[in-house]
Structures are given as structure tokens and as C-alpha cells.
Amino acid sequence: MTVHIDYYEMLGVQRGADDKAIKAAFRKAAMECHPDRHGGCPERTAKFKQLNEAYDCLKDPQKRAAYDRFGHAAFQNGGAGAGGFGGGGPDFSDIFSSIFGEFMDPRGGGGRQNAARGADLRYDLELTLEESFAGKSATIEIETMAPCEPCEGDGARGAAVPDRCNTCGGAGKVRAQQGFFVVERSCPTCHGHGVTIADPCPECQGEGRTLKRRTLTIQVPAGVDEGTRIRVAGEGEAGVRGAPNGDLYLFVHLKRHSIYSREGTTLVADCPVSFTTAALGGSITVPGIDGEKIEVKIPAGIQSGETLRLRGKGMAVLNGRGRGDLVACILVETPTRLSAKQKEILGQFRETETGEECPNAKSFFSRIKDALG
Known part of the structure; x- marks a missing residue:
């Protein structure tokens, strides 16, 4: 005889809980017993699987209604796949993306753009004590990767346009099943860009950016001290083929004062x-x-x-x-x-x-x- 644990009890919510409360409870419970945090403990792995089964049921309005009426019997004898849901069990790749993606990818957004995002730059700015007191409009020169002008940053020659990668479908990443888990990695065909270029721009070799010297005017606020870091968003290196730019960080250094x-x-x-x-x-x-x-x-x-x-x-x-x-x-x-x-x-x-x-x-x-x- 198989003993089933009540899904609501497993997640620690009331039967009338709304979707937001169920999702929050699942996230908290899943993070606490995630196998990776416990050295692959078999008991934690089993508990983690049960939590996913419970969440997969309760987040779906139709499955939840069937469960509220018939309990676990709703999914037995072919109801929705014996011992699971929809015959194939929960899609762990989607669960990882929606629940843990924000922790694994602190910048947020799509994997393709983040893979090609421009690098951050550092510039050491030297000021006198008087300049740090009053603030200053500083003009600096940096040599950095900037969008390629001939191809306008897309990496293709002339009127040609990049093609969507057939391997990853433009996502820039592919997934592979490895036992219990789904592993996500950069696409081997487009190297995370999501597109392929048959006729690359000769100026940038298809990268969409070239090395250039740029002049920037930065407003330094009054009161900055030794080691103060000033972030200038979007003024770092250009991203690959139109991906977002990195940021520029100014680190303040004060000259020795005579008094x-x-x-x-x-x-x-x-x-x-x-x-x-x-x-x-x-x-x-x-x-x-x-x-x-x-x-x-x-x-x-x-x-x-x-x-x-x-x-x-x-x-x-x-x-x-x-x-x-x-x-x-x-x-x-x-x-x-x-x-x-x-x-x-x-x-x-x-x-x-x-x-x-x-x-x-x-x-x-x-x-x-x-x-x-």
C-alpha cells in the first residue's frame, strides 16, 4: 500500500491558499532541501522530488481542482500518468529556470544577451583635495570596444542579416538531461549569441564591435574620498552583436595636499x-x-x-x-x-x-x- 503525503501539508499551506502563497511556500521549501546544498543526500533528493510533484499539481488550476476533489486517486490508473503528472513527471528544467534562475543569474534577463554582454571597465581618476571638495566635470579618454560602424553592430556584411541559430532556436543556450537533473550550457554552434553569420563584416570579423578611443565627460560629485567608486552605467565595453554594454567604474584617488x-x-x-x-x-x-x-x-x-x-x-x-x-x-x-x-x-x-x-x-x-x- 502506497502512503501519499498531502500536497498542501507538504508545502505548508492551507487548502484555500492562492497561487502567490503556494509559489512562495514552494520556493522556500525547495531551497531548504535542494540536493546540491546537502551533498546529494538521497533523502533530500526524494523530498525535493516530492515538493516538485506537489507544486506541479497545485500550480495548475485543472490539476488542483482534480486533486481537491479526488486526492491522489485523480492521477492514478491513467488519470494523468500513474505516479506523476502528464505521464512525464515535472519539467525540472522549467522549475530551475523560474525558481532558481534569479540566484544563478544576478543580472537577470535572457541567457543570450548576458553571454554577450560587454565587459565592465575600470578607470583610476586622480583629483586634488580642492577638486574632491567642490566636485568636478572630468573629461577622460578610454580605449574600449565600441559598436562597429560599417555593420552597425550586428556583425554581418552590408545588407546581410544574421540568421537565427538552428541548434538553440535563438536562445543562445541548450539543455541536456543528465540523470535526475537538466543541465544548461552555452550553445556550441553560436557560442551563446543566438545567431549565426554566413557573411561576416570584414571590419569586425562578425563580432559587431571594434577597438576605439572614446572621450567621456563625467560629473564627479562634491565630497568624494579616496577609494570612492563611481558607476557610469552603459559606458563600458560594447556587447557582442548589439548585446548590452558593460559599465564603467571610476575609482577616485586623492593627491597629497601641502597643508x-x-x-x-x-x-x-x-x-x-x-x-x-x-x-x-x-x-x-x-x-x-x-x-x-x-x-x-x-x-x-x-x-x-x-x-x-x-x-x-x-x-x-x-x-x-x-x-x-x-x-x-x-x-x-x-x-x-x-x-x-x-x-x-x-x-x-x-x-x-x-x-x-x-x-x-x-x-x-x-x-x-x-x-x-
């Missing part, structure tokens, strides 16, 4: 100041990345290595509004070339020192004194 280093949207500048300015306070002027002169006020008593942050004076925010900050890193410089008069003044200052002027130095030497007993 600033960049950390995201923050600009950092090392700012040397004299020890008198550090002691008494004052100000310095630095050039902003936008050309504006920026005054940095130095508070009296600032120490070397301390930083001053100026809000909104940094880089532009990519694809957004506003700006980052500018950070001035103060480096107190000890003079190395003193006149006699300056040495005399500094000597007088040293004679008036009490130790309270530099509390960190006083604390340090106090600890040394304690350590030495």
Missing part, C-alpha cells in the same frame, strides 16, 4: 606656532579648502599637540548637505636662531621663573626628586 590631510569629512592641519604666541596667545591664518582665509585664534598657554576645532570648515558631505570640521593641531616650535638681544631677554625671564609658570614640569621634577630620595 591638509583628510579623515572622512574632517580636515587636519599641523600648525607650528612660536613659543611666545603659545605663551601669550594670538592668531594665525590658514587657507580654507574653499579658498577662504580662516583665522585660527590661539589661546594663551596652549600646549604643543593640543587641537583646535573649527566647525563647518572641513570637506563637503558626499550626497548630502553641510561640511565637516577643520582641526588645527598646534605644534609649539622652540626657536633655534636667537639674536643677542633675544638671548638677553630670555635670560632675564629665566631669572624671574618660580616654577609656577610650567606646572607640568614642576610636577615632573618633583616626582623625580621623590624617586631619588
Whole structure:
């Protein structure tokens, strides 16, 4: 006696479920127990076959109506092919194409066009920090495969036209049964193009494209950083015989700046100041990345290595509004070339020192004194 599992129960749906719910349930269950994901496990293979049988029945309105009325008996004794459907069992090639095709072919679309799609291109674009701040209209030259002008990209000479491939029927791919599975591969006759050319274009040898130098103008947005990737759709290599073009990817590289280093949207500048300015306070002027002169006020008593942050004076925010900050890193410089008069003044200052002027130095030497007993 053969025990049949209820198709609805097998897919985990209610009897009144609509087609969308049944398809979603099948996709989820089929992916979970697909034999390829479990090393060809016999139990998973059997379960996968049962799922396909259930889905093949419930997705067909007539078969589903017969099953709802008579159960599995509707397909026995010649009803629709004993032990299967329509005498030949489910068409696994169609199931793979409709259910798993989107995972195996991330670009989507027909196999012929994807097989002949043009390659993506990479271009390294070097910018100054000022250009990355403001954005730029960059003109670049690339040498790439472009549609052949004499044959207008179809690969045939003159008025001749490509013929539909008789082997694959224009699909660019053929299927072969290998045991339980159907294997799909590129057509050996047309090599995935879907057409054959009896009289190829002499300029491109039937490929429909030739190597050319092209000039492109690209708008680089403000705020791009080192390593930013800009995709320009359809500006890559031309596809074979009119197939879609690839894409162009620009990778941004920033030249070293004479004053600033960049950390995201923050600009950092090392700012040397004299020890008198550090002691008494004052100000310095630095050039902003936008050309504006920026005054940095130095508070009296600032120490070397301390930083001053100026809000909104940094880089532009990519694809957004506003700006980052500018950070001035103060480096107190000890003079190395003193006149006699300056040495005399500094000597007088040293004679008036009490130790309270530099509390960190006083604390340090106090600890040394304690350590030495």
C-alpha cells in the first residue's frame, strides 16, 4: 500500500491558499532541501522530488481542482500518468529556470544577451583635495570596444542579416538531461549569441564591435574620498552583436595636499606656532579648502599637540548637505636662531621663573626628586 503525503501539508499551506502563497511556500521549501546544498543526500533528493510533484499539481488550476476533489486517486490508473503528472513527471528544467534562475543569474534577463554582454571597465581618476571638495566635470579618454560602424553592430556584411541559430532556436543556450537533473550550457554552434553569420563584416570579423578611443565627460560629485567608486552605467565595453554594454567604474584617488590631510569629512592641519604666541596667545591664518582665509585664534598657554576645532570648515558631505570640521593641531616650535638681544631677554625671564609658570614640569621634577630620595 502506497502512503501519499498531502500536497498542501507538504508545502505548508492551507487548502484555500492562492497561487502567490503556494509559489512562495514552494520556493522556500525547495531551497531548504535542494540536493546540491546537502551533498546529494538521497533523502533530500526524494523530498525535493516530492515538493516538485506537489507544486506541479497545485500550480495548475485543472490539476488542483482534480486533486481537491479526488486526492491522489485523480492521477492514478491513467488519470494523468500513474505516479506523476502528464505521464512525464515535472519539467525540472522549467522549475530551475523560474525558481532558481534569479540566484544563478544576478543580472537577470535572457541567457543570450548576458553571454554577450560587454565587459565592465575600470578607470583610476586622480583629483586634488580642492577638486574632491567642490566636485568636478572630468573629461577622460578610454580605449574600449565600441559598436562597429560599417555593420552597425550586428556583425554581418552590408545588407546581410544574421540568421537565427538552428541548434538553440535563438536562445543562445541548450539543455541536456543528465540523470535526475537538466543541465544548461552555452550553445556550441553560436557560442551563446543566438545567431549565426554566413557573411561576416570584414571590419569586425562578425563580432559587431571594434577597438576605439572614446572621450567621456563625467560629473564627479562634491565630497568624494579616496577609494570612492563611481558607476557610469552603459559606458563600458560594447556587447557582442548589439548585446548590452558593460559599465564603467571610476575609482577616485586623492593627491597629497601641502597643508591638509583628510579623515572622512574632517580636515587636519599641523600648525607650528612660536613659543611666545603659545605663551601669550594670538592668531594665525590658514587657507580654507574653499579658498577662504580662516583665522585660527590661539589661546594663551596652549600646549604643543593640543587641537583646535573649527566647525563647518572641513570637506563637503558626499550626497548630502553641510561640511565637516577643520582641526588645527598646534605644534609649539622652540626657536633655534636667537639674536643677542633675544638671548638677553630670555635670560632675564629665566631669572624671574618660580616654577609656577610650567606646572607640568614642576610636577615632573618633583616626582623625580621623590624617586631619588
